[in-house]
Amino acid sequence: MEEIVLQNKPKLIKWLSLDHIIVLQHVQAKKLITMSQYRDLKEMKAKDRVIQLLDIILERGENACRDFLYLLKEDDVNEISPELSDWIKTVDTEDQKTEKDKGRECLNRPIQETTNMTEQSGIQVTCKNSASGGGSIIAPVITGGNLSSFEMNTTVAPSGRQVVQTNYQKSDRDCEHRPIQDYQRFLKENTSKLIQKVKNFDPIIDDLDLHDELVANVRAKPTDQEKMRKLLTCVNCESIAKDLFNALCEHEKRLMNELLKRY
Structure with missing residues (x-):
């Protein structure tokens, strides 16, 4: 979404400058800018106001750009320019949401509408084992979901019997791996x-x-x-x-x- 706004910035400046006052009111109503930014924008000339507004939206990143494009899809906004109205219809904002974006949307939903999610956690252990003199190694089985730091040193005794030395260190960040x-x-x-x-x-x-x-x-x-x-x-x-x-x-x-x- 940020790339779409940036690539079409010259066109957006042209279209939105046709009625920059109504655009500013809608942007404020959607809380895409702060009250301080709103006051600063009101003091600017028409074209400068639109340029600065777009810069603020771009600086706020992907989510703000998506919200801004949603706003442009509203008839009360895009009717200021037929070209803007035709262009915004071609912009697909629905399929571009990330999981983080969806999470942020939940802040605006009533609590009873939210659902619980079950998270799965796991651990990956990489072992480098070798044996010489005809010895063989049978891979050990590791169970448990709370491991965060695991070291395994494997050697082969003269008799050919496998000797496994395991060193487990608990990390301060174990809580991140707790299911x-x-x-x-x-x-x-x-x-x-x-x-x-x-x-x-x-x-x-x-x-x-x-x-x-x-x-x-x-x-x-x-x-x-x-x-x-x-x-x-x-x-x-x-x-x-x-x-x-x-x-x-x-x-x-x-x-x-x-x-x-x-x-």
Whole structure:
């Protein structure tokens, strides 16, 4: 979507400049720009206003460009130019959504409409084994889904008997590999502890792909506890809950390992 906007930027400038005021109102109504950006754009000349608007949309990335193209599909917007109306009908925005995009959409759905997803986790172990003098090696079987660091050294004794030395080291990030069936439920059951004990809030929210307005509302809270409480009330989608779970594992390893031991 970003590429489509960029490639057609000269045409969009021409079309949208025909009624830049109504375009700006629709963009603001869809919350594609902040109030500060809206005020700055109002002070500009018509053509400069459209150019700056498109630059803002492009800077915000793929999701903002897709939302902008959705907006252009609305009759109230594209009727300002017959050429724009004809062109936007040829733009396919439906089949280009990524899983992350779908996850972000869940933030706008009522909680009862969301569904739980079952995640599968696994581990890959690479072993390099060899034997000399006619010896043979039978590959061992490894079971368990909570391994995160695994080393296996295999040697062959003079008798031809296989000797396997296994070295397992537990990583601080084991929580990322812990199979969780319901991330929303995990966060809900641990809400109190997360609010009380999460200290590295800023890098956690930086890892989440959330709308700018939501991020601003959360960051506006005066303490990390209130920020975490506000964030948890906004997570009503399983995919966003999973992203938050992984961000917590990254930045609050000890806390998450403690919570997972009891879960």
